[in-house]
Amino acid sequence: MxxxxxxxxxxxxxxxxxxxxxxxxxxxxxxxxxxxxxxxxxxxxxxxxxxxxxxxxxxxxxSKTPVISRMTVKKVLDGTGQSTIQVEILCTVQNNEKSMSSVVMSAGSEWTDSIISDAAETNERKREQSVEIALKWIKDDLDPLLTGALPTEQLKIDQLLSNYFIEKLEKDQARKKKEREERVNEPPPPLVPAKPATPTKKRKNSKGKKSPILQKPIPPAEPAEPVLKGSIAIGAISLAVAKAGAIVNKTPLYLHVASLKHKQQIARKMAMPLPLVTLLSCGKTTSGKLNLMKEVIGIPPTGLTIRESIDVFMALQKEIAVLTDKLIKAGPVVKIVSSLGCLAVACDRLEQPLDIIQEACNHLNLELGRNIKLAINCAAHELMDYTKGQYEVINGNFRSPDEMVDMYVDLITRYPSIIALIDPLRKEDQEQWNNICNTLSSKCYLVAEAASKTIVKHLKSQNPSIPRSNGLVLKHIDETTISDLIEVFQLVEGENMITIIGSMEEESSEDSLADVAVGLEARFIKLGGLIRGERATKYNRLLVIEEEMREREILGKRRKHTFPYYADKSQTSLESNSMPSEEAEEG
The missing domain is CATH 1.10.1200 (Non-ribosomal Peptide Synthetase Peptidyl Carrier Protein; Chain A)
Structure with a gap:
């Protein structure tokens, strides 16, 4: 003293x-x-x-509740080496500033990759511009907008973010409209006289040759839904605020999301989502002739834990690697690790990847269809040849939309272990979506991923069944907020459709998607394969969550697979008896 x-x-x-x-x-x-x-x-x-x-x-x-003091943002790399942003939330806690949460959200899904070099360079340039605009939005506008806000008020903050995005979107649309009007008012370019066409001799039809069969014209592709550059800032901040709110409430993120969904009332029991693990990629980007199967996905029995499921698929993945090594020695087969976190193998036949998995299961004494089921991500929108108006399933082998439906019916008849088809058709082929639902919906899930609308479009229309399907893959991308995800999940569940949380093709090492899927009570989670680190972090997080839920005694049982039957639109959903019971699956 x-x-x-x-x-x-x-x-x-x-x-x-x-x-x-x-x-x-x-x-x-x-x-x-x-x-x-x-x-x-x-x-x-x-x-x-x-x-x-x-x-x-x-x-x-x-003793005051922590409030957001500021946000920081910087440009970083995602798991595939692409530019993206990292958002950090800092809060005032007991008169001191403290970092509460940090999020790295991939920007890769905003711009579709192309194997054409010019298009790929354009996409890369757009991605860089989007990242730079997101940095500017956060530094100049969104940081002062959220300063002083409570991180626990997710709905209020998400509304501020959405209002800001709508304002930016309206300004962008007004700018584009003005540019179009200016182009219309510009004087037309001078006419250049066309060269006279060289007369050609008409060929007579050879005897015995059939005239080509006229195919039913396909609906043209819908214009790509525009993505406003910089929109990744909205989704990243919303997730970062959710993580900060969970820390303030001293609760795991998955329970915080669940409390937001149920308006602060959490169910006594919560089931873990069933993991959809990508085993092989045999799609258009591989060197083989087969284009259809972008992902061949393994589905574990509903009674297995996350740990047991990962152990099974790790063993199966090793066995598949051994079998594909033999294929390489036998012929010109190229095997690489895909950005989806699995082996990308060149295949020439529709049945080849399925036969590889079947043989790997036999070596491990696993019964395909009982111990493991399959899903196929067909990515049909990538297969359409618009000059021919047909899908190129195998190089040089084209199918009309009607023939695609027949092909899927035949495939599932021969391989009943397939219980899900993702994007079997383009979203524009509404007639064929109806046909395939009427024919196969009692046997498997028909899921729209790329064929679906964006989350914002679903919320505006309040109709998730476009195209008509019995499941959707939902992603946290672009301007989608956590509140948007919660609302669209409730909308999809209200239509008795299955909910799947999906990761992006170009992922970051951020593991929050696992918490979001658990908190939203998704039926499935689609994370890709087990090989790449940005995928493995999310599987590891699922392991931790499952153990925590078991310790808290809130871990519930999953629902068994049931398939609604769509004979027509007016008929109500009926539970199919085509699948074995839950007890039989676990036996």
Whole structure:
């Protein structure tokens, strides 16, 4: 104690100070931080006449709910080496600024990759522009907009973010409209006289040759839904705020998301989503002739834990690697690791990847269709040859939309272990989607991923069944907020459709998608394969969540596979008896 300072203090005040000092010594000896003692000294000497009021003010300040003090953002790389952004939320906690959460969200899904070099360069340029605009939005506008907001008020913050995005979108649309009007008012270019056409000889039809059969014209492709550059800033901030809110509430992110979905009331039991693990990629980007099977996906029995499922698929993946090595020695087959986190193998026949998995299962004493089921991501939108109006299933082998339906019926008849088809057709082929639903919906899930609309479009139309399907793959991308995800999940569940949370093709190492899927109570989670690190982090997070839920005694059982039967639009959904019971699956 400084005697020279205390001697100038009245006796009563000196006694109060000594009392406070002894209290601080007591609390410090019992683990209370030294900053409390220092704060008491500062308060006493600065306010000797009103020490109680000063103490009350000080304690009220440090007990305030943490608020967002600022956000930081920087350009980083995602798991595939592409540019993206990292958003950090800092909050004022007990008068000190503290980093609460950080999110790295991939921007790769905004711009579709192309094997054509010119298009790929254009996409890369657009991606870089989008990242730069997102950086500017956050630094200039969104940081001051959210300063002082409570990270626990997710709905309010998401509304601010959505309003900001709508304002930017309307300005962008007005700019484009003005540019179109200016182009219309420009004088037309001078006419250049065309060269006279060279007369050609008409060829007579050779005897015995049939005239080509006229194919039914296909609906033209819908214009690509425009993505506003910079929109990734909205989705990234929304996720970062959700993570910060979970930390403030001292709860895991998956429980925080569940409380947001159920308006602060969490169900007593929550089931883990069933993982869809990509085993092989044999699509158009591989060197083989087969284009159809972008992903061949393994589905574990509903009774297996995440740990048991990963162990099974790890063993199966190793066995597939051994078998594909034999294919390489036998012929010109190229095998690489796809960005989807699985082996990309060149195949020439429709049945070849399925036969490889069948053989790998036989070596491991696994029964395909019982111990493991399959899903096929057909990615049909990538197969359409618009000059021919047909799908190029295998190089040089074209099928009309009607023939595609017949092909899928035949494939599932021969391989009943396939219980899901993802994007079997373009979204424009509405008639064929109806046909395939009427024919196969009692046997397998018919899921729209790229064939689906964006989450924002679903919310505007309040109709998730476009095209007609019994499941959707939903992704947290672009301007989608956590509140948007919750709303569209409730919409899809209200239509008795299955919900799948999907990762992007160009992923980051951010593992929050696992928490989001669990909190939203998704039926499935589609993360790709087990090989690449940005995929493995999410599978590892699922393992941690499952163990925590078991310890909290909130881990529930999954629902068994049931398929609604669509004989026509008016008929109600009926549970199919074509699948084995849950007990049989686990047996």
């Amino acid at each position: 400084d005697y020279r300072r205390t001697c100038r203090i009245p006796a009563a005040a000196r006694q109060l100070y000594e009392l406070k000092h002894r209290a601080a010594e007591y609390y410090r000896s019992n683990g209370v931080p030294r900053r409390i003692e220092e704060a008491l000294n500062v308060i006493f000497f600065s306010n000797p006449d009103d020490v109680y009021g000063a103490l009350a003010n000080w304690f009220s300040e440090i």
